[in-house]
Amino acid sequence: QITLKESGPTLVKPTQTLTLTCTFSGFSLSTSGVGVGWIRQPPGKALEWLALIYWDDDKRYSPSLKSRLTITKDTAKNQVVLTMTNMDPVDTATYFCAHRQHQTNNQNWFDPWGQGTLVTVSS
């Protein structure tokens, strides 16, 4: 059974850097094709993909946020860390991490997801 759980601060101040950790079990990030993604949802708004890291340490970022994001993995600890710099109140959102499942035909999807963690940006 695959599970993921997000952890990190619930409140950050504007201009600060946010660091979120996704701790997972039931799979290894050293297995070919596997990835972990971060997705957020501001209150009342849609899901927004942020970043994705693959088993081979390839990293992808949302173009609109690329300059502010860094995603890393610690395979031994079964963790993926997302940092977002220069936080602003508009970054207030629930942040989710999710397991990227794939097939040999390159089909891929996010399943399952963590429960999410609400981060509020306010002074």
Place this chain on the structure above:
Amino acid sequence: DIQMTQSPSSLSASVGDRVTITCRASQRISSYLNWYQHKPGKAPKLLIYAASSLQSGVPSRFSGSGSGTDFTLTITSLQPEDFATYYCQQSYSNPFFGPGTKVDIK
């Protein structure tokens, strides 16, 4: 980047109704399209992957179709637990989501 649109943005329906949600990609993505259900305070749930494959454990009243740029999610007989927001997501390149379709009670 491939952008996703959905229609309608919201709809009101009754239990037992047939519901259809449309998703369109800004360029051809073959069948690289997934559908998720999201309820407030919960983790999003995968319903359909690869445009038409039903995820294990998902009721058969959910189905997906389409290829290229146009895709559809259909719920054949809406149940009380189906009131939620539905998102499409393309998996051809960077995994962008559509803006969502909120299904609420008429």
